[in-house]
Structures are given as C-alpha cells and as structure tokens.
Amino acid sequence: MADGSIRHVLIAGGGIVGWSCAAMLKKRIPALAVTVVPLRPPADALADRIQATLPTIVYFHNDLGLTEADTVVRAASGFRLGTLFEGWADGLPPYVHGYGEHGRPFGTASFHQHWVRAARAGEGPPFDSYAPAAALGRAGRFAHPEAGGAYSYGLTLSPDRYRHLVRAYALHLGAVERPGDIAHVRVAADGGSIAAVELAAGATIEADLFVDASGPRALLRGALDLRFEEWGQWLPCDRIMISEAPPTAEPPVLDTIVAEAAGWRWRSSSPALATEGRVFSSAHEAPTDGAIALRQGRVSQPWLGNCVAIGDAAVRIEPLEWANLHLAHSAIDRLVAMMPDRDFSPVELWDYNRQVAAEADRVRDFLALHYVASRRSEPFWRAAAAAVPPPSLAHTMRLFQERGRLPIYDEESFNRDSWLAVLLGQGLLPRAADPLIDVVPPRESAAAMARMRDAVAAAVPGVPTHAAYLQSLSRQAAR
Amino acid sequence: MADAPAKVNVTIVGGGTAGWMTAAALVKLLPTRCNVHLVESEAIGIVGVGEATLPHIRAFNERLGIDEAEFMATTRATFKLGIEFQHWGRVGDSYIHPFGTFGRGSGEPDFHHYWLRLRQAGHAVPDLENYSLACMMARLNRFALPNPDPDELTSTFGYAYQFDATLFAPYLRRLAEGLGARRTEGRIVEVVRDGESGDVSAVRLESGETIGGNLFIDCSGFVSLLLGKALGEPFQDWSKWLPNDRATAMPCRTETALTPYTGVIAMDAGWRWRIPLQHRTGNGYVYASAFLSDEKAAEALIASVEGEPIAAPRVLRFKAGRRERSWVGNVVGVGLASGFLEPLESTSIYLIQAAITALLELFPDGPIAPVLRDEFNRLVDLEYDRIRDFLILHYHATERSDSEFWNYVRTMEIPDTLKEKMELFRRRGRVVKYREGVFLDASWIAVYLGQGVIPAGHDMRADAPADDALLRAMETFRREVRATAEAMPDHRGHIQSYCPMAA
Numbered sequence: 001m002a003d004g005s006i007r008h009v010l011i012a013g014g015g016i017v018g019w020s021c022a023a024m025l026k027k028r029i030p031a032l033a034v035t036v037v038p039l040r041p042p043a044d045a046l047a048d049r050i051q052a053t054l055p056t057i058v059y060f061h062n063d064l065g066l067t068e069a070d071t072v073v074r075a076a077s078g079f080r081l082g083t084l085f086e087g088w089a090d091g092l093p094p095y096v097h098g099y100g101e102h103g104r105p106f107g108t109a110s111f112h113q114h115w116v117r118a119a120r121a122g123e124g125p126p127f128d129s130y131a132p133a134a135a136l137g138r139a140g141r142f143a144h145p146e147a148g149g150a151y152s153y154g155l156t157l158s159p160d161r162y163r164h165l166v167r168a169y170a171l172h173l174g175a176v177e178r179p180g181d182i183a184h185v186r187v188a189a190d191g192g193s194i195a196a197v198e199l200a201a202g203a204t205i206e207a208d209l210f211v212d213a214s215g216p217r218a219l220l221r222g223a224l225d226l227r228f229e230e231w232g233q234w235l236p237c238d239r240i241m242i243s244e245a246p247p248t249a250e251p252p253v254l255d256t257i258v259a260e261a262a263g264w265r266w267r268s269s270s271p272a273l274a275t276e277g278r279v280f281s282s283a284h285e286a287p288t289d290g291a292i293a294l295r296q297g298r299v300s301q302p303w304l305g306n307c308v309a310i311g312d313a314a315v316r317i318e319p320l321e322w323a324n325l326h327l328a329h330s331a332i333d334r335l336v337a338m339m340p341d342r343d344f345s346p347v348e349l350w351d352y353n354r355q356v357a358a359e360a361d362r363v364r365d366f367l368a369l370h371y372v373a374s375r376r377s378e379p380f381w382r383a384a385a386a387a388v389p390p391p392s393l394a395h396t397m398r399l400f401q402e403r404g405r406l407p408i409y410d411e412e413s414f415n416r417d418s419w420l421a422v423l424l425g426q427g428l429l430p431r432a433a434d435p436l437i438d439v440v441p442p443r444e445s446a447a448a449m450a451r452m453r454d455a456v457a458a459a460v461p462g463v464p465t466h467a468a469y470l471q472s473l474s475r476q477a478a479r
Numbered sequence: 480m481a482d483a484p485a486k487v488n489v490t491i492v493g494g495g496t497a498g499w500m501t502a503a504a505l506v507k508l509l510p511t512r513c514n515v516h517l518v519e520s521e522a523i524g525i526v527g528v529g530e531a532t533l534p535h536i537r538a539f540n541e542r543l544g545i546d547e548a549e550f551m552a553t554t555r556a557t558f559k560l561g562i563e564f565q566h567w568g569r570v571g572d573s574y575i576h577p578f579g580t581f582g583r584g585s586g587e588p589d590f591h592h593y594w595l596r597l598r599q600a601g602h603a604v605p606d607l608e609n610y611s612l613a614c615m616m617a618r619l620n621r622f623a624l625p626n627p628d629p630d631e632l633t634s635t636f637g638y639a640y641q642f643d644a645t646l647f648a649p650y651l652r653r654l655a656e657g658l659g660a661r662r663t664e665g666r667i668v669e670v671v672r673d674g675e676s677g678d679v680s681a682v683r684l685e686s687g688e689t690i691g692g693n694l695f696i697d698c699s700g701f702v703s704l705l706l707g708k709a710l711g712e713p714f715q716d717w718s719k720w721l722p723n724d725r726a727t728a729m730p731c732r733t734e735t736a737l738t739p740y741t742g743v744i745a746m747d748a749g750w751r752w753r754i755p756l757q758h759r760t761g762n763g764y765v766y767a768s769a770f771l772s773d774e775k776a777a778e779a780l781i782a783s784v785e786g787e788p789i790a791a792p793r794v795l796r797f798k799a800g801r802r803e804r805s806w807v808g809n810v811v812g813v814g815l816a817s818g819f820l821e822p823l824e825s826t827s828i829y830l831i832q833a834a835i836t837a838l839l840e841l842f843p844d845g846p847i848a849p850v851l852r853d854e855f856n857r858l859v860d861l862e863y864d865r866i867r868d869f870l871i872l873h874y875h876a877t878e879r880s881d882s883e884f885w886n887y888v889r890t891m892e893i894p895d896t897l898k899e900k901m902e903l904f905r906r907r908g909r910v911v912k913y914r915e916g917v918f919l920d921a922s923w924i925a926v927y928l929g930q931g932v933i934p935a936g937h938d939m940r941a942d943a944p945a946d947d948a949l950l951r952a953m954e955t956f957r958r959e960v961r962a963t964a965e966a967m968p969d970h971r972g973h974i975q976s977y978c979p980m981a982a
Contacts, residue, residue: 005939029939063587108508337588338909339939347902351911398850405840407854410912435842438511 004341006208007033010197012182012220013213014038015048016159017311017328019166019175020060021211021335026173027064028336034175035205037182037197038167044292045215047311049159049242051268051275052080052255052322054413055099055152060329066169069477072470075165076158076272078251079466081137081151083321087259088426089375095126095425096254097321098133100151102417106448107440112420114445116404117433119424121442124449127424131417135456137254141463154322156251158272178205182214185223193305193344194220208342211335212309213328216316218299221309227300234368234393236384237263237279237318239291245274250467257320261285262380264320271470279318284380294318298360303349306342308335315360320370323363323413330359330413359411365393366414366422372397373426397428404430487513487843490692492667492682492705494519496530496644497814497831498698499651500539504835506658507543509842515660518682518690522666523700530644531559531741531754531825533917534578534637539832543654551978553650555757556642558739558970560617562825566745567930569878574929575740576824579613579636580921582956585629588938591924593949595908595937602950607928609957611921612636612964617740621967622974632963639825641741641754641761663690667699670709678809679705694809694843697816701797706812712802720871720893721799722884723749723821727776728763728793731786739970743823746779747771748884750823753784757980760786765821770884797821801863806852811838818863823873826866829917833862862917868897869918869926876901876930901932908934 009025009032011018022036041048061071071077082098103111111130118124128134133151136142145151171177180199188195196206197220212220232238247269255268263280279294295316302314311328334355340348371384372393389397392409396419399405406419437445464472489505491498498517505515540550550556561577568574582590590610597604608614613636616622626633656662665684673680681691682705697705706712718724733755742753749766764780771779777792801818805811812818813834820826837858841851874888875897893901903909904927910920944952968976 005936028943031939031942336940337938338907340907341936345902345906347899348906348909350899351903351909395850395853398848399854402848402850403841405854407857432844434840435509435512435844436839438509 004343006339006342007031008207009034009209009211010205010207011036011211011213012039012197013041013215013311013313014167015041015045015213015215015311016163016166016325017045017047018211018213019163019170020329021213021310021332022175023064023166023170023173024060024332024336026170026175029339030174034170035207036170036175036177037199037205038177038179039182039214039219042215042217044240044294045312046240046316046319047324047328048163048215050319050322050324051156051159051270051273052083052319053154053157054322054326055154056326056329056413057155058153060333063333064169068473070165070169071162072155073474073477075162076270077162078156078270078470079142079253080154080156080255081133081142081253084137084254084256085425086256087376088370089373090377091375092427093126095421096128096131096134096137097418097421097425098128098131098137098151099153100131100133100145100149100417102127102420103130103449103452107437107444109434109437109440112424113404113434113437114440114449115424116430117437117442118446118449119429120433123446125453128421129453130449130456131421132456132459135460136463139460140250140253140466141460142253142466142469143463156255156268156270158270161272178203182219185220187223192224194223194307208306210307212307212313213311215312216295218309218313221299221302221304221307221313224304224307229297229300231296231298231317231364234364234371234387234390235296235318236281236283236371236380236387238294238296239282239287240277240279240294240318241291242275242277243290245276247272247274250465251470253466255322259374259376259381261378266319277319279320281380284378298357301349301353302331302356303352306344308352310335314356317360317363317367320367321363321414323367326413327360327363331356355411358409359413361390361392362409362411363413365390365396366419368393369397369419369422370426373423373428375427401428401430403432404434485845486511487694488692489513489515489694489696490682490690491515491517491696491698493698493700493816494648494652494662495698495700495814496648496828497700497816498696499648499655500828500831501696501698501813501835501838502660503543503651503655503658504539504839506655506660508839510658512842512844513694515655516663516690516692517655517660518663518665518667518684520666521664530647530828531562531641531752531822532639533825533829534639535829535832535917536639539835545654548978550650551640551642551974552980554640554642554646555980556640556978557737557755557757557974558622559639559641559741560613560622560636560739562741562743563617563738564743564745564873564926564929567873567877569931570881572929574925575608575611575614575617576922576925576929577608577611577613577617577636578638579611581607581611581924583632584635584921588940589910589920589924591928592908592938592941593944593953595934596941597949597953599937600946604950604953605957607924610953610960612960615960615964616967617738619964620736620738620970621964622739622970623967632959641756643756663688667704670705672709676808677710679709694811694847696838697810697812698814700815701819703802703812703816705810706802706805706807706816710807710810712804712807714798714802715800717799717867720891721821721867721874722767722769722887723765724796724798725768725773725776726763726765726795726797727773727780728761728795729780729784729791730759730761730789731784732789733758733760733786737971737974741825744783745879747882748776751780751783752822757974759789760784765823767884770882770887801860804852804856805834805859806855809847811855813838817859820863820866820870823870824866824918826917830862830866833917834859864896866917868894868900869923871897872901872926873930876927876932878931901927904932905934907936907938909938
C-alpha cells in the first residue's frame with residue numbers, strides 16, 4: 001500500500017448504518033483499522049430504524065459474505081416483494097409496486113406499450129397482474145427466484161436483531177468498538193476537516209477518515225458546514241411517527257401503504273416484530289405527542305475534507321419507497337470503491353458527491369412522483385398534486401405522458417418497471433401508444449398478454465406460503 | 480384500435496449512409512405511421528469512404544431483419560475486434576482498444592485494479608492486453624463468433640464490421656424501396672418554409688418539382704441544407720480541441736494480412752486509417768490544415784500505404800463540432816448534417832444509428848410535442864459530448880513532441896469534463912461511469928494505459944487477495960486467454976467459409 005493511504009477510519013454511529021459500514025470496510029479493505037463509536041441511533045435516524053428494505057440489500061449481503069442463514073434466519077427477517085398502495089388515486093383499485101419484471105417485451109416494443117394500447121381501448125386487467133412479484137405478494141407466498149428470474153426481493157428486518165448481527169460480524173472482521181458519547185468534535189485549524197473526536201469519558205480519538213453515521217444531527221459532518229438542499233416543496237410531509245406492534249402469524253410479503261387526509265400510514269412486519277407508522281404534514285394536521293420532525297433533503301456535499309456523512313446524516317427522506325437503508329448501503333459501496341488517499345483530492349470527493357447527489361435526487365423524484373400523480377380531494381393532496389415537480393421529474397412525466405417512454409438518468413435506484421408500476425398504478429396513461437407497436441395487431445398483443453398473465457397466475461399456487469418457506473429455511477439452517 | 484392517426488409524410492433530404500439507414504428503419508419499423516420519400520442527387524456523391532463501425536451496428540441490422548452473412552458478402556465486409564493504435568503515446572507504441580473486456584469482465588473491482596496493484600508493487604506482469612481475449616484474437620489474426628453463455632471466456636468480446644460504405648447505402652436502398660420508400664432524383668435548389676411556424680414545408684428541386692412533408696430528415700451531409708442553412712441552427716465549433724479538418728483518402732488492393740481490426744496510425748499532423756476489406760484496404764490521412772498542406776498530406780499517405788493504389792488521393796473537408804440542437808421545428812438532423820467527429824474511434828455510423836433509434840422511439844404522431852424534441856436532443860447531445868471527450872483524450876494523452884501538431888494538442892486546454900476524468904484515472908485508475916454513452920470502461924482503460932496515463936494508486940479492494948495467489952490466478956488466466964485465441968480460426972479463413980464476396 002502506498003504511503004498516502006488511509007489507515008484508520010473512525011465511524012460515529014452504532015446503528016445499522018454505522019455497523020454495516022464498519023463490516024464492509026473490514027471485509028473489502030482488510031488492511032484498514034476501523035473504530036466504531038457506537039452512538040445509539042436517535043429516533044429520527046430512519047435508515048437505522050425502518051424495517052422494509054429494497055432488493056439491493058441482497059447484493060450488499062453477498063458482498064459482505066453474509067448468508068441468509070444469518071441475515072434472514074438468525075436475524076429474524078422476512079422476505080418482501082413489494083408494496084401495496086391504497087387510496088393514492090380516487091376511483092382506482094389498490095396497486096402493487098412489485099420488484100422485477102412486469103410482462104416481457106415482444107414484437108417490436110416493450111411490454112408496457114402493449115398494455116397501454118389495450119388500456120386506452122378500455123381493455124385488460126391492471127398492470128401489476130403481469131408482475132410475478134405482485135402476484136406472489138398478494139397471495140402471501142414466497143420462494144427464491146431462479147437465476148435470472150423474473151422478480152427480486154428485499155428483506156423486512158427486525159432492526160434490533162439485525163443490528164446485533166451486523167455488529168457481531170464487524171467485530172469478528174476486526175472492527176474495534178469504543179463505547180461512549182462524543183463530547184466534542186475538534187475541527188482542524190483549516191476549518192474544513194476534523195482533527196479528532198473527544199469522548200465523554202475523556203479519551204480523544206484521531207483518525208484519517210471520519211464517517212458520520214450519527215443520524216440527522218450529523219454530529220461530525222455538521223461541525224464543518226450545514227449546507228443543505230431542502231426538498232419540502234416536493235415532499236410535503238414533515239412529521240413521522242413509528243410504533244411497534246406484535247408480529248402477525250403470517251408475516252406479509254407486501255407492506256401496505258395507505259394514503260390518509262394529510263399524508264400516509266404504513267404497516268410492515270417481520271417474523272419477530274411489526275411496525276406501524278404515519279407520515280404527515282404539520283401544516284395540514286396538528287402533530288401529536290411522539291411525532292418526530294422530518295426535514296427532507298440532502299446535505300449539499302456529503303463528503304467534505306476528511307469527513308463523509310452517510311445514512312440520515314447525508315440524506316433525510318420519508319420511507320415511502322423504503323429507500324433509506326438502500327441509500328446508506330449505496331454510500332458505503334461508493335466509499336469502499338472510491339477510498340481516496342489521505343490528501344483527499346478534491347476531484348475524487350467531487351466525483352463521490354456528484355454520484356451521491358444524482359442518486360439521492362432521483363430517489364426524491366421517484367417519491368415526489370407518488371404525490372404529483374396522486375388524485376385525492378383533501379387540501380393536502382390537492383396542493384401536492386399541484387406542486388411544480390423538479391425539472392428532471394417534470395421531464396420524465398411529460399415524456400411519459402406524450403409517449404409512454406421514460407428517460408433513464410445516471411444513478412437510478414428504481415428501474416423502468418418500478419417507475420411504470422407507480423405511474424400506471426396511479427392511473428397516469430400516456431396520451432397515445434408507441435407507434436412502434438403498430439406492426440403487432442392488437443389481437444396478437446391481447447393473446448400474448450393473456451398468456452403471460454396466465455403464466456404469472458398459474459405459478460402462484462406452487463409457491464409455498466411465506467411462513468412455510470421461512471420455516472423450511474430455519475430447519476435447513478439448524479441442520 | 481381507437482385512434483388511427485394520419486400518416487406522417489417524412490421527407491429525407493440526402494441519400495448516402497445516413498439517408499438510407501433512416502429510410503430503411505422508418506419503412507421497416509413504422510410502416511403504418513409514415514410515408515417515406517427520399518430526395519438525393521447522384522451528382523453530389525457521398526462521403527462514405529470505407530467504414531469501420533462499432534458493435535452496435537449489429538443490433539441495427541438485426542432490427543431490420545438483415546442476414547449477416549449476406550450483408551457481409553454484399554458489402555465485402557470483414558470482422559472487427561477493435562482498433563490498433565500506433566505511435567500515439569510515443570513513437571513506436573502500439574496498443575489495442577478492444578471490443579471486449581480485460582479479465583472476465585465480472586466482479587468488483589475491475590480487473591485492471593489487480594493488474595495495477597501488482598505493477599505498483601514492482602511485479603513484472605505482462606501488458607494488460609494479454610488478459611483480454613479480444614486483444615489476443617486481434618494480435619493473432621483470429622476470429623470466431625462470440626459465445627452467448629456469459630460464463631464462458633469466449634463471451635467476453637464483441638465485434639463490428641469493416642465494410643465498403645459505398646455498397647452499404649445501395650444495399651439499404653434496395654431494402655427500403657422494397658418496403659415502399661419513394662426516391663426522387665434531383666438537386667434541391669430551395670427550402671420552402673411556413674411563414675407562421677417557421678417549419679419547413681417543402682423542398683424545391685432543380686426540375687421545378689416541389690416535395691412537401693410533415694417531418695424533414697436532414698441527411699444532406701456537411702452542407703446541412705435544412706438544419707444549418709435554412710434554419711440557421713448554430714454550430715458548436717470544437718476545432719480548438721479537435722483541430723483536424725481534412726482527410727485525404729486512397730484505397731489500395733488488399734495484399735497483406737486481413738486484420739480483424741482497424742489500424743489507426745499517428746502521423747506528424749494527425750493520423751492515418753487502415754481499414755482492411757475483403758477486396759481492398761481503405762487508407763486515409765486525417766490532418767489539420769493549420770499544420771500540414773494538402774500536398775504534403777497526400778505525399779505522406781502515398782509513402783505509407785501498403786498495396787497497389789486503386790485511386791488517386793481524394794480530399795475531404797470538415798470541422799469538428801455539432802449543431803446546438805439536432806431536432807429543430809420539424810427538421811431532424813441525422814449524421815453529418817447534425818455534427819461531425821473525426822472517424823478516429825469509428826463513431827460516424829454509430830451516431831447515425833443513435834439518432835435513428837431516438838427518432839423511432841420519439842416519432843411524432845401529429846403536431847410535434849416539444850418534449851419529444853427535448854428528449855431527442857438530450858440523448859443526441861450526450862452521445863456527441865461524451866465521444867468528444869474520448870477523442871480529445873487520444874490527442875492530449877501523449878508524450879510526443881516531434882511536431883507542431885503534437886506540441887499543440889499535448890499542451891492545449893481541454894474541457895473540464897475530460898480533465899476530471901483524467902485526474903480520476905491518474906489517481907486511482909477509476910473510470911467515470913455513465914449510463915448513456917457508447918464507450919464503456921474497457922475503452923477508456925485501454926486508451927489511458929495505452930497512452931501513458933498511468934494511475935498512481937488503485938482500488939483498495941484489489942488489495943484483499945494475497946500476492947502469490949493473485950499472481951498465480953492471473954497467470955492461469957493469461958494462459959487460458961492465449962490458448963483460447965490460438966484455437967480459433969484464422970480471420971480470412973473464417974470469412975471465406977462464412978461470407979465471401981462474390982468474385
């Protein structure tokens with residue numbers, strides 16, 4: 001290793017985000033010394049608390065070298081295939097945003113263009129009936145997809161159990177824990193980097209790189225500057241409440257998100273724990289006790305000098321599509337892949353910040369879409385639907401409405417199928433079908449679509465229930 | 480169907496590669512949506528001088544239902560696995576930009592980080608091209624079609640064609656006319672515009688005939704008859720970064736090896752192409768007139784080609800850059816009418832194809848919605864801008880100081896977007912990843928390392944394996960690559976059994 005290499009990383013934060021970062025650093029760059037100050041995650045650190053996670057967590061675990069005997073069975077997680085949205089557009093049935101393909105392209109165009117043509121002629125069942133994830137999810141069934149399969153899955157975590165697992169794994173890989181509260185963050189004389197953190201017990205810890213995983217308060221990164229891009233004009237909710245509940249006997253494969261008068265509520269459940277939550281706007285509903293303030297947006301430059309913010313310290317966003325831990329994982333992956341030298345060259349930090357910003361802004365767009373494309377009569381919803389979307393989302397929606405086409409930008413977290421599930425699920429129909437499908441007669445489309453739908457439906461009964469599948473995994477793991 | 484919109488009358492101005500590719504794609508893929516009418520003048524002639532292409536063209540041909548062997552036989556085509564660059568970083572250097580990966584192309588970090596790590600630790604590991612199947616096949620003059628199974632080493636390369644562009648347009652013309660495209664011979668003398676909207680409403684020919692249309696595709700080449708001349712869309716001039724503005728071309732008989740790659744040989748004031756076709760070898764010298772006269776360029780070309788010349792050198796003039804927008808009003812520029820980038824990385828036909836693909840997907844079915852134009856221009860601009868940076872890299876990343884030309888490009892100011900990319904590679908071997916853009920990581924890596932942009936560090940994840948285990952694994956892989964390439968048929972032999980041109 002070259003002389004300028006970073007040797008010691010300090011991570012402030014003892015939640016899922018902090019420990020995941022420690023484990024990945026030790027796994028992929030074993031030569032690093034990693035110290036964790038396991039600050040208890042505050043109530044508003046959503047990436048440390050939200051149960052539902054996206055399919056990218058599976059890749060993160062693979063990279064870490066963790067198997068599902070650990071991350072699912074021992075950590076009491078469940079599988080999830082998507083989200084059921086209720087009440088987001090008056091007059092339309094609930095829709096599922098399921099992970100993975102919705103139909104398959106045939107003839108000269110992508111599947112959804114065939115669907116749009118049929119829908120414009122008033123025919124055909126909902127878009128989600130072509131998604132295996134949605135069909136299995138509605139039936140409460142789960143099995144692992146085959147290689148190259150038609151759906152993917154995330155996990156529903158039991159956050160405490162999962163955090164213990166990741167912490168134990170990080171320690172096993174050689175991360176060092178230094179318990180205590182941080183009493184003071186010593187900023188270097190140049191004002192643009194951190195010299196050391198001082199623990200309440202008196203110890204001082206220096207490091208080459210400081211990772212701030214302390215949640216929205218951003219104890220370390222916030223000591224350098226507080227520049228922040230606000231998203232309130234597009235994501236109008238500013239309060240969140242989370243409560244725990246006993247799990248149900250059959251843990252659901254879909255989480256449920258229901259629109260309410262001034263926001264929405266959800267319910268998720270792993271085999272060990274259920275959570276219920278509400279997200280709403282304090283301008284339209286008086287906050288009650290227990291409501292946590294949620295200031296949505298992202299830190300302008302998550303990485304400055306020798307300090308990088310990850311998780312809620314970098315991006316604060318409502319859990320509408322469960323992207324919180326996904327964004328933290330993605331930041332960790334980038335950090336590991338882009339680990340600079342101790343001189344923290346501006347161009348490398350610029351590249352990191354550029355990617356993180358592009359990714360976060362596009363997640364913002366995807367969430368904002370749910371509001372802009374909503375159709376409800378309450379003042380909150382009318383205002384949300386009337387808001388002028390960010391330019392990248394406005395372009396996406398205009399192009400979709402004109403042509404059913406989606407511009408795909410760099411650093412998308414949600415793929416085309418996901419965008420389509422929400423756009424079409426909330427009743428946004430392109431003005432006309434794509435001219436490219438003219439050469440396929442509608443009759444032929446209808447027959448092909450019926451075959452796909454039948455295949456999706458026919459596969460469901462052969463798949464075990466979620467509970468039965470989890471039990472069989474437990475038995476395997478116990479062997 | 481509920482709505483059957485009226486057909487759009489599409490008038491394509493100019494034949495040649497761009498015009499006939501557009502015509503063929505439209506009649507084949509949007510037969511119910513448009514009538515296609517192409518106007519061209521045999522008196523004008525086309526630029527096509529023998530074309531090296533990128534692998535993307537295979538998808539275009541497939542979409543049009545073109546049979547590969549028949550197409551190759553007709554256009555007297557050869558296979559292309561990449562480009563060999565000679566004398567670029569320093570006089571005497573040679574490297575291959577492969578249409579394929581280094582290593583197996585799977586897993587993180589990228590293969591070259593392991594290679595860099597060993598080099599930086601002082602191990603004498605062989606050049607990176609030894610770990611690329613495409614490079615080794617090219618070096619050994621071998622060819623076989625890639626394996627579709629992604630787990631196989633033989634799936635780690637792609638290929639393109641080297642063909643006679645003067646035969647490609649007629650081939651597509653037959654296809655397009657067979658599917659109903661109309662063609663009118665004649666020189667355009669006037670572009671008629673609608674007084675209110677400013678849209679083009681018709682073109683008038685020398686014969687007096689007027690051809691109207693709802694949508695005009697400008698494939699008129701450098702002259703940019705509609706987009707540039709009639710609509711006055713400004714041209715972004717990139718010649719301060721890409722000063723070459725002339726080419727002199729001279730085909731020769733193919734007498735030497737039929738290489739499965741294009742040769743790009745740096746010269747005193749530019750570079751020379753060598754494109755081996757079945758029956759002849761295309762040669763040309765692309766140069767900057769500010770640094771070299773036409774006469775000297777022709778002399779230098781004649782002095783350097785192999786084989787008996789078939790024609791005298793012919794000079795082409797151009798300027799690097801693109802129109803601010805490629806779709807304005809009801810005029811869509813495709814090919815040289817929308818912009819020009821020298822053929823250093825064989826992007827001319829790719830840029831045509833990219834514009835056609837975007838046009839197909841954004842084809843209007845009535846009044847043209849602004850969002851269709853915006854998206855088309857966003858996609859096309861991205862292609863141009865990213866290729867531009869990649870081309871500039873070839874000139875700027877050099878140690879050559881043996882001519883005025885090389886002194887200029889070595890020391891010129893480069894775009895910030897490229898500066899950042901180079902700095903990121905120099906520090907840690909990192910390639911900036913984008914979704915759109917034709918050249919992926921392996922392309923950038925090949926040119927950086929081939930031209931002396933050597934990283935100081937590497938991705939720290941590459942430090943995980945132990946030294947001896949890594950050295951062993953790399954050596955095993957290198958041998959497998961070599962043996963796999965050696966077991967493949969000779970390029971010429973493969974062509975003769977697969978797609979020989981008619982005698």
